[in-house]
Amino acid sequence: MSRSRQAVKVGLIAISIGVAGLYIGKPALFSKPVPFLSSIGLTLWPAETSEVAVQGSGNKQQGKKGGGKRGFGGGGNQEILARARNVTTGVTDTFVRAIGTGRAAKMTDLYPEASGRIQELPHKAGTRVSKGDIVLRLDDAEEKLAVNRAKLALKDAEEQVERYEKLMTSQTISTVQMQNALLATNQARLDLDKASIDLDRRLVKAPFDGVLGIMDVEIGDYVTQSSRITGLDDRSSILVEFVVPERFANKVKRGDKVELRTEAMPGRIFSGELTAMENRVNSESRTLKVQATVDNPDDLLRSGIAFDARVQLEGDEWPSVPSIALKWDRSGPHIWLAEGGEALRTDVIVIERSADRVLIEGEVEPGDIVITESVRDLRPGTKVQLSPEPGFTLTQPEGNKPPLVSETQTSEGKAEGERKGKGRGKGKNKPADAEQTQQGEPVKSSGSRSGASRDDANQSSS
Structure with missing residues (x-):
């Protein structure tokens, strides 16, 4: 029993090896189909690929002779409906952003010009003052006495000169005495001027119109020339200082528009312009300091506020197409142009993209017709029947015939x-x-415009 089983196993193994040899080796004995295997539908060695291709080609030719237009045999001249627009010119939205600090157009800290005890503070913090208004008054009793003494000395000197002039007619006094009297009069005038200046220095006055800050002193305090009284700001306009990288040093200029935003006023955009620029680039930071001015008629802005500044620069011009016209595949971005009634693929480089337009670089000129939508996928050379986008008209480029x-x-x-x-x-x-x-x-012929020199030229693109 065991021997019969071993014989069966050996026989099955031999049959398996024989079948494998038929599939792999294809010996000359079975170069033609075996009738027995063909009768049961088993073909060990199918016909060569070239033979199948030839037979298939013959079948297609027979189908054409028979007048059939099924599959890929018909529709070669069929037009595809498409919408299109003319390529326009767009300008890049180029700008520089920086963080800057604002300060009042005029601002200063007030200090007394003399030492003394504070006698009067006429204004409180936050008061708007005009140029020349008194902000602080020191004790000035001695200075007033000095002014009165100088006035008396001047009056006496002037009366002496009058007496000498009368005596000169009778030649009672000499010319030298007359000159000494005139000199004494001039000296008395100078003493009066000095006494008046000393008296005026007992006052602290506003040098320009503005708003006072918090007072650092009180009435009765003794102050010196180094004692700060308060700050004064003219906030009718705000200056914002910031720096730009050196690569923009030749692009920014006085008069450029600046948009300013600040967290102190969320959602508000303040418009200003560049009013000043440093005359040299900082060699350490490689930046250029600039200054923008923004009007502040409602007194909403303060000194020291941080601003997000955005300077609009002159952009470059590039061909502009609608965003929907830009297509992508494994080769990258491209568009479809319509020339002579046929679709023409053009590879492009995206320069700038927004919600409704794309600025591109490539074998395309303003005025060319770009296809935005089509009912079917396009291929190079596909005939198209164009209609303009709603709200637009198509203008034919010079030198091209109208779309087919x-x-x-x-x-x-x-x-x-x-x-x-x-x-x-x-x-x-x-x-x-x-x-x-x-x-x-x-x-x-250009590789990006011909549509036939690329490996994926026969691929469809939506």
Whole structure:
């Protein structure tokens, strides 16, 4: 019993090895289909790929002869409905952002010009004062006495000069005595001026219109020339100082518009302009200090507030297309142009993108017709029937014929297209290329515009 089982196992193994040899080795004995295996539907070695391809090609040719237009055999000249717009010119939104600190257009700290005890403080903190208003008065009894003494001395000197003038007519006094009297009069005037200045220095006055800050002193305090009294700010306008990188040193200029935002007034945007620039770049930080001025008529802004400053610069011009016209695939961004009634793929580089437009760089010029939407995927050379986007009109670029709306290719045109397109296997050429060929000029083709030189030129793009 055990021997019969071993014989069965050996037989099964031999059959398996034999079948595997038939599939792998394909010996000459079975180069043709085996009738027995064919009768049960088993084909060990299918026909070669080339033979299948030839047979399939023959079937397609027979289908064409039979007049059938199914599958890929028909629809070669079918037009695709598409919407389009003209390429326009856009300007990049270039700006510089920086954090700056604001200060009043005029601001100063008030100090007394003499030492003494405070006798009067006429104004409180937050009071708006005018130029020349008294902010502080020191005790001035001695200075008033000095002024009165100087006035008396001046009066006496002037009376002495009058007496000498009368005596000069009778030559009772000499000329030297008269000159000494005049000199004494001038000296008395100078003494009076000095006494008046000393008296005026007992006062602290506002040097310009502004708002007083908190007083650092009280009535009765003894102050010196180094004692701060208070601060005075003219907040009719605010100066905001900030720095910009040195690469923008030649791009910013006086008069540029500046947008200012601050957390002290959330949601508010203050408009100002650059009014001053440093005359050199800081060699350590590689920055340029600039100053912007913003009006503050409602007195909402204060000195010391931090601002987020944004300086608008002059942008560069680039072709602009609608955002919906930009397509992407594994090769990168591209758009579809319409030239001569056919779709033309153009690879581009995105310069700047916003919600409704894209600035691009590539083989595209303002005025070209760019396809925004189509009912089917586009391929290079696909015929398109264009309609403008709602609210827009299409303008034909100079040198291009109108977009193909309805055109049937004649047999003569087909033959000519096949002759001209034989080298690329497309059977079609652009009218502009044909014209250049007839004139003997070389036809230039760009990889990004030809649509046929890329590996994925036959892939669809939405």
